Amino acid sequence: MDRYEGSTALVTGAASGIGRAMAERLAEEGCAVVCADIDGEGAEDTAAQLLEKGSRASAIKLDVTDSTAIKEAIEKTIDEFGSFDVLMNNAGIAGGSWEDTIDINLSGVYYGLQHGCRVMAQRGGGSIVNTASVAGLNGLVGTTVTPEELLQGEGAVGTGAYTAAKHGVVGLTRQFAVTYGKLNVRVNAICPGYIVTPMTAPFREREGGTEFLESLHPIGRLGESEEIASAAAFLASSDASFITGIALPVDGGYTAR
Numbered sequence: 248m249d250r251y252e253g254s255t256a257l258v259t260g261a262a263s264g265i266g267r268a269m270a271e272r273l274a275e276e277g278c279a280v281v282c283a284d285i286d287g288e289g290a291e292d293t294a295a296q297l298l299e300k301g302s303r304a305s306a307i308k309l310d311v312t313d314s315t316a317i318k319e320a321i322e323k324t325i326d327e328f329g330s331f332d333v334l335m336n337n338a339g340i341a342g343g344s345w346e347d348t349i350d351i352n353l354s355g356v357y358y359g360l361q362h363g364c365r366v367m368a369q370r371g372g373g374s375i376v377n378t379a380s381v382a383g384l385n386g387l388v389g390t391t392v393t394p395e396e397l398l399q400g401e402g403a404v405g406t407g408a409y410t411a412a413k414h415g416v417v418g419l420t421r422q423f424a425v426t427y428g429k430l431n432v433r434v435n436a437i438c439p440g441y442i443v444t445p446m447t448a449p450f451r452e453r454e455g456g457t458e459f460l461e462s463l464h465p466i467g468r469l470g471e472s473e474e475i476a477s478a479a480a481f482l483a484s485s486d487a488s489f490i491t492g493i494a495l496p497v498d499g500g501y502t503a504r
């Protein structure tokens with residue numbers, strides 16, 4: 248497929264996991280990709296792989312909690328490749344403090360939407376996909392918290408912050424889709440179930456962890472990054488030209504129950 252021939256994308260969190268798979272998928276479909284991550288070396292590594300395969304790519308060290316840095320990353324994208332058609336607001340953390348989680352997982356997406364929508368609208372349009380989570384639609388079930396931890400009073404902080412941030416991402420997705428619809432900017436979210444990436448390693452590596460997580464998905468297994476990337480690549484493409492403001496579960500049936 249060459250749905251992205253002549254297009255340019257900025258992908259945050261592109262050093263690892265889902266973001267890396269998004270960068271690879273977009274590049275395979277002809278897109279020039281700016282790989283952005285707070286892990287600058289990891290971003291370089293992803294970009295190097297894309298270049299090796301003959302794609303157009305570059306890397307940038309970017310902290311998504313820095314609004315000005317996001318604005319500059321968008322400008323760099325345009326300077327380098329001459330267009331700015333797709334933004335994947337994907338960078339995120341799990342298991343952090345309330346403050347870090349809200350800063351990165353929610354404010355980081357907000358800054359991307361704020362600058363991304365404006366610049367795309369000025370240039371005639373574009374498409375943004377935010378990586379939310381099934382935790383943007385429902386509460387998470389007993390993965391990170393033991394009853395003992397709950398009794399100590401701190402146990403729900405990580406999941407609470409993550410779920411609040413991801414619900415916020417779904418809200419931002421709807422609001423920016425409504426606000427920018429007539430300016431030809433589409434905004435959607437994907438809501439992955441549990442995916443095999445470094446983020447979920449601590450949960451998978453607990454005794455019985457993988458089996459427990461698998462049991463939450465009616466399909467009976469965890470997802471792969473490429474399965475999230477293909478859904479994101481669909482939503483950002485012209486194949487989804489009449490889709491905006493949705494939060495699409497890509498979750499092996501997790502939210503179907």
Ligand SMILES: NC(=O)c1ccc[n+]([C@@H]2O[C@H](COP(=O)([O-])OP(=O)(O)OC[C@H]3O[C@@H](n4cnc5c(N)ncnc54)[C@H](O)[C@@H]3O)[C@@H](O)[C@H]2O)c1
Nearest residue numbers: 260262263264265285310311338339380439441442444446
């Ligand atoms: N893995 C899952 O099961 C799962 C499920 C639902 C949603 N998600 C979401 O998918 C996204 C990607 O997660 P992943 O599983 O690929 O995790 P990952 O840890 O493999 O990758 C996350 C990337 O984000 C980068 N990052 C972290 N903070 C950053 C910051 N301040 N600025 C820029 N980059 C930063 C990290 O360096 C890393 O490369 C996240 O938003 C996550 O919440 C993941």
